[in-house]
Amino acid sequence: MRIAFVALLCVALAACGRPQGVMEPIGVSVPNASLVDLLVATTRAPAKNPAILFTGERESKVALADITVSIPPADRRQIGQVQWPSSLPPNPLTDFATVRVTPLAGVGEARGWLKQNLPRDRRVLVFVHGFNVRFEEAVFSLAQIVHDSGAEAAPVLFTWPSRGNLFQYIYDRESTNASRDALEETLRRIATDPSVGEVTVMAHSMGSWLVMESLRQMSIRDGRVLPKIRNVILASPDLDIDVFAAQWAEISKPRPRLTVFSSRDDAALRASRRLAGDVDRLGLIDPLAEPFRSELERAGVDVIDLTDLSRPGSLNHSKFAENPEIVQLLGKRLIAGQSxxxxxxxxxxxxxxxxxxxxxxxxxxxxxxxxxxxxxxxxxxxxxxxxxxxxxxxxxxxxxxxxxx
Structure with missing residues (x-):
């Protein structure tokens, strides 16, 4: 527990060293940089400072925005990494940078964004982040995943009110509870949009709880998960294994295809397990060990164990986005809805x-x-x-x- 906490604290201190205000648009990028356009839906309260845009406090209504992120040229960056600026304004030649922020007035403008940004197969990727994530971190993380995976999907970020503070675990957890209806409604609006063909939902860490709860609610409310939501990916899910089993059982068939990324050396989930009374977290299990193997097979859940892809000095909590092969596997296969x-x-x-x-x-x-x-x-x-x-x-x-x- 002490080792996991020290590792988490080191990451938190490193994040604190980043400059605040990276959401201030720079207006233009540089030649050979990549631009990623995101639709953002959030239950965060707006910030007074437009360079921060949204805080970690809660808001009852969903706010929408169209945000474009610039990613440095390929010869200036490493796949799997978000390159944060050391000072402001960011240098788009070497740093991730916000190029444009456009608030959207409502559902009509959001549907317009979808229609304009859908690829040929009309697939949408909805990403839900995890614990201890500030607004700008959520935005840049999804931009990195979309770019590095090469995913052919219109990217939508659902970002809930995390304070981005290591010592606010309970607050963050309650924020996911408060955001369940909003995520459910966001998914419903996307999945009922006539221009959308298929939806993949991907969640990281604590966001997995939020996704599973919202899908469970949708299934209870509608008698099923809407059929366009065909694929769900839970990466390093910070989710009580018993709670997950109950959630999955309450989602009526036919269910979406579910893929889980687990890693038995995930330091963040080890700390979470201790906080939760030493009950196994879904993202920590050994999928080849019983009783998990048999139960997962019966439940129809695919689990990919990333334990052997560890990096020295890492929390091993974001392997799905940091490892070049895995993030490309996401884009080529899983986000595309393939088993x-x-x-x-x-x-x-x-x-x-x-x-x-x-x-x-x-x-x-x-x-x-x-x-x-x-x-x-x-x-x-x-x-x-x-x-x-x-x-x-x-x-x-x-x-x-x-x-x-």
Whole structure:
């Protein structure tokens, strides 16, 4: 607990060193920079300072805005990182920067934004952030995820009132409770928009509680989750495993496809588990261990274990956005509504960005090194196990044949 708290405190202190006021638009960017246009819906109270835009305090009504973020040229940044300015105004050649902020008057203008920004397949990505996140952090984080993943989706940020303070965990948690109706209504408006084809909802950390509660409410209210909401992704969910089971059971079938990113070395979730009476958090489980494996298969939930993708000195709480392969997997497969199972090969499903199934001893080692993901896929678990066994048999046979007689 002490180690987790010290790590969290270090991150909080680092965040405090960032300049305030990055939401002040710079108006123009630089050649070769990328522009990401976001629709923002928030239950945060507006700030008196327009360079901050929204605070961590609560507001009963949802405010809407169109925000454009500039991301430095590819040769000036590393995939998976938000590059914060060290001073203001930011330098768009090296820093993330706000180019434009346009308040939207209501639902009509928001629908106009959607119609203008929808890709060819008319998919929308709704992102909900987690604990200890200021408004500007939520905006820049989604811009980074959208850019680095290459996701073909109109990006919508739902940002709830987090004070961005390590010592305000309970306040933040209650803010998610206060925002359930607003998120439900936001999802409803998007999913009933005739111009929208499909909706993917992605949540990080404490935002997972908010997403699951809003979907549960929608299912109780309407008898189902609206059919355009086809795909839900929970990254490092700070969610009591028993509460999650109850929420999922109360969502009527047919349910959206649900994918969970877990990591057993997540320091932030370890601290949360201690605060919550040592009850397992969904984002900390080992998906291949019982009883989780069987229960997840019965529930029809895909779980991707990112434990082996740890970075020294990291909280290991945002791997889904910081690891280049994972954030690109999000864009190429999960945000696009595709399962990691089905007809794809083991090399493709278990992180497979390079290795195939048919390779022998070196290839088997390569799969373990290049793709350290354990995936619980209820739609193709038997095939997955069979392929693993086959890989092991091939490796053993090759080793035996190489031994001197």
């Amino acid at each position: 990691l199972g089905g007809e794809t090969s083991l090399g493709e499903r278990v992180g497979g960005f390079a290795m195939g199934v048919g390779q022998t001893v070196g290839g088997v080692a390569g799969v373990a090194v290049s793709a350290p993901l354990a995936i619980v896929d209820p739609n193709s678990r038997r095939t997955f196990d069979d392929q693993l066994k086959h890989l092991g048999d091939v490796a053993n046979d090759t080793v035996d044949s190489a031994r001197p007689n």
